[in-house]
Amino acid sequence: MKIKFLITVLVIATIFSSYAYEKTYDISHVFYYTLTSVKFEEFVKNAEIISPLNANNKTITKDTILVGTPNDNPLIKKYIGFFEVKVNETYPGKDKGVIEKQIINGHTVVILTGSDIQGVYSSILTFANLNDLPDKPIICETFNKAEIYGIPSLDSKYFRNFVEDHLLTLKNIEEVKNISYHLRGDNKKETAENIAKWVAEHVKYDYGKAKKIENGKFEWKDIYNPPLKTVKTGRGICLDYATLTSALLLNDNITPYILDVYLYNESSMRLSKISHASVAVEINNTFFVIDQQPKLIPINEYTTQTFEGNLKIASIVMFKVVKERDKIKIIKYREIPGVAIYGDLVELLNMRFNN
Template identity: 30%
Template sequence: MRYILILILLIFVFAGYFYQEEPVSKPYMEKINVMEKADKFVSQKTTKFEKSYTEKIILDKITPSQVEEVKDLAMQLKGKNDYETIWNIVAWEEKNIKYDWEKFNRWKKHDFITGNIEDEIQKPVDTWTSGYGVCIDYALLTSALLLSLGKECYIFDIDGVDGGHAFAAYKIGNIYFAMDQKLPVTDVYSDIILFSKTYWNLNPSSTKVYKIWMENGKVKVKEIPFSSIPHNYPPINSNIEIANDIIDYFSKKYGLKKDSRINNMEHMKYLPTGYKSGKYWIQEVNVNMYPQFGEKWGEWLDNRLDENFNKWRYVWAKVEDKKIYLYLAK
């Protein structure tokens, strides 16, 4: 009996020695493998995007004359504070600049019209006047607009299998806000996380950051470590403040009365007594929401909804789990 037990024990020992566990999460492991491929792609096929090249692109495209040429547009977009200004710039770009998918697909295939990608990256004025651009074109235009207002800015450059991604950013306090083609404006980490979920072939760990400023009439660029960008922002417990700003926006613009009785309409089977009809929307935001943008949240929601708000009498709103709930009744 003793020999049988020893034999069984030896079988388990050798089985454990040769056994190799399967990954806990197969999709996650596959994603890591793709990131490794992205690193190889960057080192073997896109050596043009090394540090000196990116800085050269910024200095070549954002010249002092380009900064001066976009100043009139920048002054039109300037708000009463920095939060309003950066929101206005992104709102204008979302409305007036279309993403150039034809250009993106050509770049993805390395099919350059001029034979050099550098020649196809647009100067800020060219993106403004043509109304088209890819991410780096947006980033350069955004940076020129901020520089023309006497502000420092940043460009974040992320490598990926399909060429990567770039966006401009502006720092207020200790928070770097991404100005990435579309509203709403959020912090850079929240923006990168959301973008990576959509385009998971990006390699966020490859991110390079370039600080850009004007000095003695010249454009200056300096690479700073991505690790120096703070990302442990304090918890944002401001849902009520943002909801109140949204309510104030619709109340002021359309003369609607604030009425908390229509709150949580999505859970109601019938409206409270005294109302004949109601309507509500749920807008997913999916990024960190900042109350500093005030009534811009209401303006953003207004522009997204195809609705005649003048036919309603009452309004209310709430914010939960990165979602905006807007309620109307009469």
């Protein structure tokens, strides 16, 4: 993973002093050339990392790195009073992170926290560049927004253009119009339910294609199918399901939202190499997800699901599919806050200490 961020680190000299030391550097180079103390290296290698991914029912029984905002990580919320800087939603402020060390239950505990997710990411990146455990609190901030996407992702304009030009053209959508007509219900919800059920019953998951993607040896045009081909073969992978579902919805005048879904392994806290795709529809101001199942799933329930391989959802990016006069446009609509950044801490520390 190559990460290039400029980070401004403000080190609090004392709680009573306004003096701050400021340093700017390219974080991607510091991993390999900054020496670390033996004590710091031993701490990182032996400490348990507890983030919102694995914080439930946890207690501090050894040296620990606590990661997340006080709202996301119950252990940080529980122990924040032990630390000098009392982090909350407004302090130290938007996009600002905090690194602090304290002894709790006889163990060294470091918190990587912040007022928001971006602040937490700042503390993660900064911590991965330290050469020793901090004696004083560190307040840090990144200049660049951290964004994590799977591969391939609709956030890539090249892949988005491929979907618009080869999978969801006006012609492609017209080819499945008869199916949409027969699935039209008395209202928006009934129509969406009919489409979800029909797709789940008529398309089977293609594990062979999925394996090719996992191995990384494929061409987009050889893997992903336009809607009619998915119907004729009766097989597909997640994006095939998503584009077919989107085409059927568009023909019935329902706006689909394709979801880029990023997954992580709960035990290792690592992001999956493969992202997932599904579709959402908005009904009475609530989003419902259509994802290879014969029913609509409220999005708040969908985000808690466990996927094959014991994977869970790290984050979701929604893309609105808009039918214009001469073509289909896929427009980034919303990011659903996720926990993908916590897996990055493991990756960064591995880069630093196991390189």
